Amino acid sequence: MKHETISKEHRAFLQKSRKKTGIVNAVRLGLLLLLLGLWELVTALNWADPFLVSSPSRIAKTIASLYREGTLFYHIGITLSETLIGFFAAILSGVLIALLLWWSETLRRILEPYIVVLNALPKIALGPLIIIWCGTGSRAIVFMTILVTVILVILHMLSAFLSADEGKVLLLKSMGANKAHILAKLVIPSSLPAFVSMLKVAVGMSWIGSIMGEYIVSRAGLGYLIVYGGQVFKLDLVMAATVILCFLAALMYFLVALLEKKLVKNKES
């Protein structure tokens, strides 16, 4: 819109709405600083035992010392690679399985109870099995990540594939389209928004999978630091690893959100 065409009233509205966004952002940041400040204060004044609740400055020191020892990026790298490999493998296999289930109604009916049970099963119950099958290395953790994430991907994508508009299917069939045409022209493009929203959930699930896997078996990684820190009562280490996890998970989520903005131009009326 050109600037001259904006009415006075509209300009006032825009100003007001921009002002509101500014206030929200400022309060958001202020709240974080306030909480961190309070945390620091109560521990500095010894109202709460810093040994038990840690403190922002101790967390910062712990991260700094991990960095100096050269292990910070080592642990981050281990967990990040396990999470990412598990994430992509789960997305790829999940989407492929969902496609197969979409293609064949019979297969879908046969496998439905298995998927329902697998979905309901707490995956951590399979921990011992996974250790025996995959050993105690990164492979077990990646496997756990895939297991936790893949069912969600399958269910989410299958329901998206199946909800392709009936009228449009009929239209394509009247043009002489076969199943492959319907898949390529309608089902896949119309499932794109569902795919991106599934990615957002899958990000969270794959972090759950990798950290859970590291809790069960690991000699390195952020999950390992948390478990180790808990065992030797180094709460600073537990908190530091948790803070780093928060950052990484948020970063990955924002990357997906960015992808969503690029991919999904909402053209549905």
Next chain:
Amino acid sequence: MKEILAFDNVRLTYHTRQGEVTALKELTFSLGEGEFAAMIGPSGCGKSTILSLAAGLIKPSAGSVTLGGSIGYMLQRDELFPWRTIEKNLYLPLEVQKKNTPARRARALELAEQYGLSGFLKSYPSQLSGGMRQRAALIRTLVMEPDILLLDEPFSALDYQTRLLVAADVSRIIRSEKKAALLITHDISEAISLADRILVLTARPARLLASHETDFLSSDPLKRREEPRFSGWFETLWKELDP
């Protein structure tokens, strides 16, 4: 007149776990080349089933359906793909039928130009009005160069005023392209204003109750509505539908 679509003693029975339903029984009618026919009947009498049969999407349980040309299907909603521009929507049938040649695409653009769509080619469907979208859907159907158009209540999703205008629009385009058309509708006045022949169906299982050749002076739906015989036709059909 050469026949382009013929139903001969067609029966269609649906089977579900709950039982079976006979939608059509002993249905016989035919449509000639370039003829514009409308089919009316009580709601739920299986009108859409007839189009699916004509399009070959389902097979009759008994009897035969003979189609002497290619079909173009137009549905209640425009069913334009929201992630494609209007231009790309027009190319959709070409892509599916593997006829996506420069010549065919040029023909599609020519149709778009001829029927006032060229200004919207780069727009997305959501940027068009309901009437414009339905027109785009018709052009997409014509891109397939069908011999017969199957119209499944194509105006029923539009508001009343738009509906009259789009019906007139579509009728004009179909007549100028000299296509045969079979229009399914539950709107008696729509059937009278558009079609040259009106087929009346019974309640389920649907059979042919009557076939009327209309005798209007004009082929323009809006003008037909002003002709004195319009109300006469309306009354005749109203009585036939109401037992």
